[in-house]
Amino acid sequence: MFYMTALGLGLAIVAVFSGQLLDGVSLLALAQPGAFLIVVGGTLGAVVAQSSPKDFLMGTKLLQWLFHPPVSDREETIQEIVGWSKIAYRDGALKLDSLADEIQDPLLRNGVEMIVDSYDPEYIRDTLLMDVHIRDARLRNAVKMWESAGGYAPTVGILGSVIGLLHVMNGLGDVSRLGAGIAIAFVSTIYGLALANLLFLPLAAKLRAIIFELTLRDELRIEGLTMIAQRKQPRLVERTLVAARERSDNVINIRRAA
Numbered sequence: 001m002f003y004m005t006a007l008g009l010g011l012a013i014v015a016v017f018s019g020q021l022l023d024g025v026s027l028l029a030l031a032q033p034g035a036f037l038i039v040v041g042g043t044l045g046a047v048v049a050q051s052s053p054k055d056f057l058m059g060t061k062l063l064q065w066l067f068h069p070p071v072s073d074r075e076e077t078i079q080e081i082v083g084w085s086k087i088a089y090r091d092g093a094l095k096l097d098s099l100a101d102e103i104q105d106p107l108l109r110n111g112v113e114m115i116v117d118s119y120d121p122e123y124i125r126d127t128l129l130m131d132v133h134i135r136d137a138r139l140r141n142a143v144k145m146w147e148s149a150g151g152y153a154p155t156v157g158i159l160g161s162v163i164g165l166l167h168v169m170n171g172l173g174d175v176s177r178l179g180a181g182i183a184i185a186f187v188s189t190i191y192g193l194a195l196a197n198l199l200f201l202p203l204a205a206k207l208r209a210i211i212f213e214l215t216l217r218d219e220l221r222i223e224g225l226t227m228i229a230q231r232k233q234p235r236l237v238e239r240t241l242v243a244a245r246e247r248s249d250n251v252i253n254i255r256r257a258a
Contacts, residue, residue, distance in 0.1 A: 035160050035188040039195065042156035047149050058138065059145035062207050071213045074220060074248075078241045081224035084112065085234040093118065093228070107131065107218055111225035121229035128222045136215055143207045150200035157192020161185045216248040 048056060087095050097116045103109040107128060114124045164185025220241060227237045 032187040032191075035164070035191055038160035038163065038188055039153060039157050039191040042159060043149050043153045043192075043195065046152040046156065047145055050148060051145050055142050055145060058142035062139070062142055063203075065207060065210050066203075069210050071210060071217055074217055074245050077217065077221060078224070078238065078245065081221065081228070081241065082234055082238045085224070085228045085232065085237040088115065088228050089231060089234055108221060108225070111222070115225065115229045119229070121226050124229050125222055125226040128225065129219070132215060132218045132222070136211055139211050139214075140208070143204050143211070146200050146204035146207065150196040150204060153196040153200060154189075154192040157189045160188025160192070164188060213252060216251065220244050220248065 051059070084096055084099070087099075093115050096112050100109055100112045100116065103112060110131070111124060111128055114127070162185075164182065168182055168185065223244060224237060224241050227240060232240075
């Protein structure tokens with residue numbers, strides 16, 4: 001996951017810098033610490049101002065998904081659930097009690113515990129789906145932080161441009177100050193547009209895609225747990241989950257191609 005993000009960002013940076021070099025413009029023209037501080041600091045301040053502490057921390061923690069996405073192998077998940085269904089179908093749901101404490105995933109552990117306690121299958125499905133929907137709503141709200149950063153950065157870049165122009169206007173009598181002011185004015189806009197379109201917005205789109213895949217995975221898990229609670233035959237459980245996985249793969253591929 002991370003290498004695709006790094007590859008895409010690297011290609012964009014190389015393309016921009018190469019185009020600048022082909023036009024005969026030095027790369028040092030983009031090295032403007034003042035403009036960078038205005039854009040990055042202003043964007044960060046706007047994001048912090050609009051976010052609650054919980055959303056800001058969650059949005060920051062989501063960055064680790066670029067290195068370690070939470071979506072596990074669904075084939076492994078299917079085989080695990082089918083194994084539980086065999087135990088429950090052959091020996092009864094109470095036999096799963098000894099496995100519940102070893103399950104690390106909260107959703108799966110909660111589902112297995114409800115199966116052991118003989119909860120109604122529809123209640124199990126509705127409860128777990130509600131947990132997933134609440135979690136997804138919180139995650140999407142946290143991702144909006146990066147979408148907002150993509151909206152704020154160009155505007156703050158324009159603000160930096162105005163500040164640079166004011167610097168130019170105040171220094172019309174001193175020719176030595178004109179170059180610095182003009183540089184800040186134009187480079188601030190470049191920084192704002194680059195951060196928004198090459199970093200923040202692609203980052204938000206990737207995190208939304210991970211959340212979407214996470215939802216599909218958990219819906220598949222919930223269906224399997226519900227079928228175990230209904231005492232369905234393990235072979236039927238496996239066939240149903242495999243078919244559901246294939247459908248979700250098609251949905252993911254269509255979404256990626258769109």
